[in-house]
Amino acid sequence: MASSFLSIERLTQRYPDGKGGEFTVFENASFGIEKGEFVCILGHSGCGKSTIMNILAGLSDPTSGVIKMDGQAISGPSLDRGVVFQNYSLLPWLTTLKNVTFGVAARFPQWTKQQVTDHSIAFLEKVGLTGDAIYRKPSQLSGGMRQRVSIARAFANEPKLLLLDEPFGALDALTRGTIQDELIKVWSGTDQTVFMITHDIDEAILLADRILLMTNGPNARVAESVEITLPRPRTRTTIVEHPNYYAIRNHLVQFLGERSVLLAGESVGDETHRPETVRIDKTEGAADAEPLLRAVPK
Amino acid sequence: METLSENKKAALLSVLLLLVGLFVWEMSIPAQKTVEALTEYERLTGTGQPKAGVPPPSQVIAKAWEQLSNPFYDAGPNDKGIGIQIGYSIYRVLVGYLLAALIAIPLGFLIGMSRVAHKALNPFIQVLRPISPLAWMPLALFVIQDSEASAIFVIFICSIWPMLINTAFGVAGVREDWVNVARTHELGPLKTAFTVILPAAAPTIVTGMRISIGIAWLVIVAAEMLVGGTGIGYYVWNEWNNLDLTSVIFSILMIGVVGMLLDAALGLLQRRVAYVE
Numbered sequence: 001m002a003s004s005f006l007s008i009e010r011l012t013q014r015y016p017d018g019k020g021g022e023f024t025v026f027e028n029a030s031f032g033i034e035k036g037e038f039v040c041i042l043g044h045s046g047c048g049k050s051t052i053m054n055i056l057a058g059l060s061d062p063t064s065g066v067i068k069m070d071g072q073a074i075s076g077p078s079l080d081r082g083v084v085f086q087n088y089s090l091l092p093w094l095t096t097l098k099n100v101t102f103g104v105a106a107r108f109p110q111w112t113k114q115q116v117t118d119h120s121i122a123f124l125e126k127v128g129l130t131g132d133a134i135y136r137k138p139s140q141l142s143g144g145m146r147q148r149v150s151i152a153r154a155f156a157n158e159p160k161l162l163l164l165d166e167p168f169g170a171l172d173a174l175t176r177g178t179i180q181d182e183l184i185k186v187w188s189g190t191d192q193t194v195f196m197i198t199h200d201i202d203e204a205i206l207l208a209d210r211i212l213l214m215t216n217g218p219n220a221r222v223a224e225s226v227e228i229t230l231p232r233p234r235t236r237t238t239i240v241e242h243p244n245y246y247a248i249r250n251h252l253v254q255f256l257g258e259r260s261v262l263l264a265g266e267s268v269g270d271e272t273h274r275p276e277t278v279r280i281d282k283t284e285g286a287a288d289a290e291p292l293l294r295a296v297p298k
Numbered sequence: 299m300e301t302l303s304e305n306k307k308a309a310l311l312s313v314l315l316l317l318v319g320l321f322v323w324e325m326s327i328p329a330q331k332t333v334e335a336l337t338e339y340e341r342l343t344g345t346g347q348p349k350a351g352v353p354p355p356s357q358v359i360a361k362a363w364e365q366l367s368n369p370f371y372d373a374g375p376n377d378k379g380i381g382i383q384i385g386y387s388i389y390r391v392l393v394g395y396l397l398a399a400l401i402a403i404p405l406g407f408l409i410g411m412s413r414v415a416h417k418a419l420n421p422f423i424q425v426l427r428p429i430s431p432l433a434w435m436p437l438a439l440f441v442i443q444d445s446e447a448s449a450i451f452v453i454f455i456c457s458i459w460p461m462l463i464n465t466a467f468g469v470a471g472v473r474e475d476w477v478n479v480a481r482t483h484e485l486g487p488l489k490t491a492f493t494v495i496l497p498a499a500a501p502t503i504v505t506g507m508r509i510s511i512g513i514a515w516l517v518i519v520a521a522e523m524l525v526g527g528t529g530i531g532y533y534v535w536n537e538w539n540n541l542d543l544t545s546v547i548f549s550i551l552m553i554g555v556v557g558m559l560l561d562a563a564l565g566l567l568q569r570r571v572a573y574v575e
Contacts, residue, residue: 059478077481089475093497093573102493106483139574157483 003071004032005193006161011065013051025051026220028065030274031212033161036191040204041222042252043214044260049197053165056195057083069161079107082159086166088146090138090153097134100124100153107157123156124149126186127179144175148182155186164196168203177236180206188233201252205245206234212275213255216264223263225275226251229283243282251280320355327354353544361544362551376536378528380549384556386528390446390521391514391560394453398510402458403503406465407491410499416466423462431456431517435524445525452521457510464506468499500571508564515557530556 010028017023025048033039043049054060056067058077067074074081082103090099100120108116124134127148138146147167154162167183168176180203187194198204204211205228213224229244239245302310328351369381409416431452438448472495480490496503522531530553537545 057478057482059481077478077484079482079484081482083478083482085475085478087475089479091476091479091494091497092575093500093571103483106485137574 003068005035005037005070006033006195007068008032008052008056009066009068011052011055011067012063013048013055014063024219025217026214026222029220029222031222031225033193033195035193038187038194038196038207038209039212040196040198040208040210041212041214042198042201042204042256043220044216044256045199047214047217047220047260049214050165053083053163053195053197056161057081057163079157080160082154082157082162084147084150084154084162084164084167086169088138088143088150090146090149092138095135095137096129096141096149097121097124099138099149100156103153103157107159120152120156123152123186126155127152127182142175143171144179147171147179151179151183151186155190155192158190158192160193162192162194164194166197166199169199176200176203181235183207184234201249201256202236204252205230205248206236206239211252213252213260215260219264221263222275223259224255224278226278226280229279229281244280247280247282251278324354324356327352351543353547357544358547358551361548365545365548375527378533380530380533380552383528383530383533383549384552387518387522387530388556388560390449390529391453391511391518394450395457395511395514397450398454398458399461399507402461402506402510403465406462406503406506407469407495409462409466410469410471411495416470423459427459427463429455431513432520432524435521439525445527449518449521449525449529453514453518456517457514460509460513461503461506464509465499465503468502468506469495471502472498497571497573501568501573504564504568504571508561508568511560511564512557515553515560519553 007030009030011030012027013025014022015025029052041049041052051060055062056074058074058081069080090096091102094102097117097120100123101116104116104120105111108119111119121134124130129145129148129152133141133145138149141149147170151167154164168179171179184207196204196207208228211226211228212222213226214220215223226248228248230239230242230248365380369379371377371379372382405419409419434452434455435448438451439445442448442451476494476498477490480494485493518529519531519534522529523535526532526535530549534546534549534553537543537549
């Protein structure tokens with residue numbers, strides 16, 4: 001396999017099941033993420049998405065398997081991998097600005113205070129936080145604003161890999177929409193690699209270059225890698241007009257509705273799971289011989 | 299009345315209660331006959347001698363005025379101003395208390411961070427904590443052989459527990475997310491302790507400190523009654539021996555006021571470190 005920027009190799013997570021045996025969350029999962037790619041992972045609760053995220057963040061260790069970033073095996077948490085947590089995880093005793101400078105100062109210890117502040121303010125502006133709001137404490141901000149701060153903190157650190165753990169899970173639908181737009185705004189124009197967990201199919205289609213689909217657990221696996229063949233820049237209102245949109249959406253709904261259960265695997269021993277690449281593109285004419293299913297590059 | 303704010307109403311009611319209380323107190327004290335009013339028979343037999351009784355508030359207020367207008371006079375070992383006596387007490391409390399904080403807070407951090415340390419130290423804490431601080435006094439006097447230092451030791455031993463337990467509790471309860479934020483930002487253990495865990499646990503720690511200073515102030519009075527010499531506790535006991543109940547009541551009030559001020563100081567600190575999640 002041509003080595004990706006981030007490659008997850010034969011990742012396995014098992015927990016003791018409390019009865020002396022073992023419970024396998026996922027087994028021998030392998031996939032890769034390219035530099036600058038925005039990848040979403042979709043799957044039902046309990047399939048191990050968050051576990052994968054924690055392992056990528058370095059907050060927990062897998063039972064076995066390796067994760068390589070830029071060819072280097074990762075171990076432990078690092079500033080190279082920024083995390084946006086679902087519950088924002090802002091430090092409530094610091095102001096909004098301090099919450100961001102806290103991260104920036106850790107990332108760029110050689111910078112002066114002024115540089116750190118300017119850089120932080122610039123990123124807060126990108127997510128639409130300006131003026132007085134940046135001197136308020138998180139408790140004085142709405143949920144949406146807090147998550148914006150959290151996103152600004154993560155982007156301001158310019159990590160090599162940005163991990164988003166259901167960042168919009170706790171927000172109402174309208175707020176979610178605006179922050180998704182802001183996320184796209186912050187992300188486009190950078191070559192930031194993003195790996196995001198979500199439950200929301202539309203969100204995944206709007207944001208991602210590629211969606212990884214996970215089967216149900218136990219013994220979950222990353223079954224498919226669906227390319228999102230929608231041109232950028234995307235907006236919520238224009239993508240639904242695109243011929244590919246519903247084709248992709250239907251495919252995802254089918255997967256989550258039925259095939260995620262059917263494919264829910266038994267233990268497969270030593271076999272390496274690599275997701276099957278799915279490319280759905282209705283715009284390519286008949287002349288184009290691009291197959292619907294592509295072989296997975298090894 | 300409706301236009302008054304809640305605070306003003308409460309203040310008005312407080313003053314009213316105070317006045318009524320003082321009035322009832324004043325009225326309930328039977329008047330003593332003055333020497334001139336005694337009959338000759340009474341003077342000869344002594345049956346009309348003024349009896350030692352609870353003084354009326356007017357006398358206490360007069361005493362307070364007299365004492366507070368010259369709080370720092372020093373006329374020998376048994377006659378010092380109230381300011382000097384309270385000063386000694388506060389000094390002992392602060393020294394014992396700060397020594398306790400110096401040990402309790404770092405140790406509490408250790409116990410809060412490490413389950414092994416918690417399990418290892420917990421039995422000792424559980425046995426030592428319920429001991430009345432004054433029970434240490436004889437041992438302290440024997441080992442330290444200095445009454446002053448023994449009083450400070452008693453303060454130390456009584457104020458250490460709430461701070462230790464609250465610090466450990468606060469540190470252990472710091473939200474995993476915040477620790478994860480520190481971890482993903484590659485903060486070292488010391489930086490994590492000071493920039494994340496300390497501010498996160500500070501409200502709980504300061505609550506412990508507030509409980510401790512309250513207990514320390516309670517205990518110093520009793521300790522000074524035992525060791526004697528100086529301090530507000532000694533003053534109360536000394537005035538009791540003099541049967542000067544006016545001074546006794548006055549010093550009781552002073553103990554209350556100083557205790558309130560110490561608590562208020564910690565309350566101020568508590569508000570500074572508080573945060574809303």
